[in-house]
Amino acid sequence: MTTARFWRDNATRYNLMATRCGSCGKVTFPPRHVCPICHRRSMGKMEKFRLSGKGEVYSFTLVHEAPAAFELQKPYIVAMIKMDEGVMMTAQLSDCEYAEVKIGMRVKATLRKIGEEGAGGVIHYGYKFVPE
Amino acid sequence: MNVGIVSYGAYIPRFRIVPPEIGRVWGSDGEAMSKGLMIFSKSVPGPDEDVITISVEAARNMMRRTSTSPKEIGALYVGSESHPYAVKPSGTIVAEAIEASPHLTVADLEFACKAGTAGIQMCMGLVGSGMVKYGVAIGADTSQGAPGDPLEYSASAGGAAYLIGSQDLIATINGTYSYTTDTPDFWRREGQPYPSHGGRFTGEPAYFKHVSACAKGMMERMGTKPEDYQYAVFHQPNGKFPTRVAKMLGFTDKQIEVGLITPHIGNTYSGAVPLGLAAILDVAKPNDRIFAVAYGSGAGCDGFDITVTENISHFKLDAAPTIQQLIERKKMIDYATYAKYRRKIMMKEGGS
Numbered sequence: 001m002t003t004a005r006f007w008r009d010n011a012t013r014y015n016l017m018a019t020r021c022g023s024c025g026k027v028t029f030p031p032r033h034v035c036p037i038c039h040r041r042s043m044g045k046m047e048k049f050r051l052s053g054k055g056e057v058y059s060f061t062l063v064h065e066a067p068a069a070f071e072l073q074k075p076y077i078v079a080m081i082k083m084d085e086g087v088m089m090t091a092q093l094s095d096c097e098y099a100e101v102k103i104g105m106r107v108k109a110t111l112r113k114i115g116e117e118g119a120g121g122v123i124h125y126g127y128k129f130v131p132e
Numbered sequence: 133m134n135v136g137i138v139s140y141g142a143y144i145p146r147f148r149i150v151p152p153e154i155g156r157v158w159g160s161d162g163e164a165m166s167k168g169l170m171i172f173s174k175s176v177p178g179p180d181e182d183v184i185t186i187s188v189e190a191a192r193n194m195m196r197r198t199s200t201s202p203k204e205i206g207a208l209y210v211g212s213e214s215h216p217y218a219v220k221p222s223g224t225i226v227a228e229a230i231e232a233s234p235h236l237t238v239a240d241l242e243f244a245c246k247a248g249t250a251g252i253q254m255c256m257g258l259v260g261s262g263m264v265k266y267g268v269a270i271g272a273d274t275s276q277g278a279p280g281d282p283l284e285y286s287a288s289a290g291g292a293a294y295l296i297g298s299q300d301l302i303a304t305i306n307g308t309y310s311y312t313t314d315t316p317d318f319w320r321r322e323g324q325p326y327p328s329h330g331g332r333f334t335g336e337p338a339y340f341k342h343v344s345a346c347a348k349g350m351m352e353r354m355g356t357k358p359e360d361y362q363y364a365v366f367h368q369p370n371g372k373f374p375t376r377v378a379k380m381l382g383f384t385d386k387q388i389e390v391g392l393i394t395p396h397i398g399n400t401y402s403g404a405v406p407l408g409l410a411a412i413l414d415v416a417k418p419n420d421r422i423f424a425v426a427y428g429s430g431a432g433c434d435g436f437d438i439t440v441t442e443n444i445s446h447f448k449l450d451a452a453p454t455i456q457q458l459i460e461r462k463k464m465i466d467y468a469t470y471a472k473y474r475r476k477i478m479m480k481e482g483g484s
């Protein structure tokens with residue numbers, strides 16, 4: 001991914017900036033221009049909405065075969081998180097052991113390094129989840 | 133105008149390594165090292181943590197404890213000697229992550245272990261002059277010692293953030309005084325991964341001389357004596373130095389006990405006095421008076437005289453973890469894992 005494309009999503013990746021439909025109230029993450037329920041009726045009514053960062057583990061798995069960028073962290077946990085606002089997110093679960101993770105476990109978002117473009121390149125930061 | 137602390141927050145990575153484990157690898161007496169330095173374990177950042185993530189976590193914990201709007205923050209400084217970028221300020225990312233951007237001034241500061249307290253002084257000046265309503269000063273580090281170097285037993289990771297303002301203060305900063313000279317006790321040249329130090333030279337003419345001079349100068353200016361303070365915190369590169377300097381100055385072990393956290397987490401460099409002060413504020417009562425002296429190699433000291441206000445009794449301490457909770461949240465690792473996390477193992481390009 002290019003530096004510019006990452007940068008454009010900073011508010012989303014740092015602060016979980018989502019969108020809420022001004023017509024039906026549905027929250028969407030990542031942010032959308034159009035509500036998946038109201039479609040055209042939501043046009044121009046999508047508002048910025050900051051997720052609380054809190055939610056619970058919906059499902060999870062342990063990744064053993066990691067891409068090169070995650071080599072130092074393997075094995076690591078990837079989880080589907082059901083946020084308190086109702087949206088589902090997929091992210092790495094950090095600061096806990098695989099054996100401790102349970103479905104329904106309360107978690108909160110934190111900012112971590114999620115990659116870098118080589119030793120001389122830009123560092124990417126984004127959300128991961130940790131036990132609450 | 134009164135200037136002081138409106139809120140604060142801290143963060144310490146959860147990994148720990150003990151001195152005997154480091155000694156085992158290098159054929160040194162880790163037990164003796166632990167006793168000599170008064171360090172029983174040190175914190176280690178995870179592979180996905182650095183000064184920016186530690187600063188963000190500390191700053192977010194600080195914001196969780198206050199109803200201050202981040203948009204009212206007019207200045208933000210991150211003091212560290214391990215900024216992830218040589219050029220590209222850590223503070224820009226921290227400001228964005230607490231939604232303080234874009235109407236504020238930001239800079240990264242560097243003065244060995246006292247860059248965080250230098251930030252507090254800069255915020256005091258900006259708030260006191262009315263240039264900004266609130267300023268944020270962060271001290272954080274993920275420092276490294278070369279493999280096998282005695283520094284490896286102490287260099288650790290952590291940080292704390294302070295919201296400086298003039299209203300709703302939980303603690304008033306009564307005064308600050310600095311003492312600075314040109315003393316080459318510890319340094320790191322651009323591009324070098326590990327610092328160099330003057331060995332024994334780091335003690336007497338560096339740490340002890342500067343901390344004593346700054347402490348005495350501070351008390352002289354305030355017209356105070358050691359017994360006027362409930363708590364004192366000194367820069368803590370290990371457990372021994374602050375204990376000895378406190379005794380030299382006439383402070384008791386009881387006064388420094390709460391703020392002395394290096395024995396549990398190691399030397400967090402720019403994070404050291406900010407974290408020690410946070411440990412004190414976690415338990416302080418209205419009217420408690422706190423004495424703080426940060427030391428940075430090179431060399432200089434920043435002294436602070438602080439009085440806790442009535443506001444501390446309704447401060448939202450529980451909205452973020454206390455220092456004690458951060459110290460207790462830990463996972464022990466062996467030297468191999470430590471070496472991997474700290475990238476002391478040569479890897480093929482692309483690993484991170």
Ligand SMILES: [Zn+2]
Pocket residue numbers: 021022023024025026035036037038039042
């Ligand atoms: Zn809708």
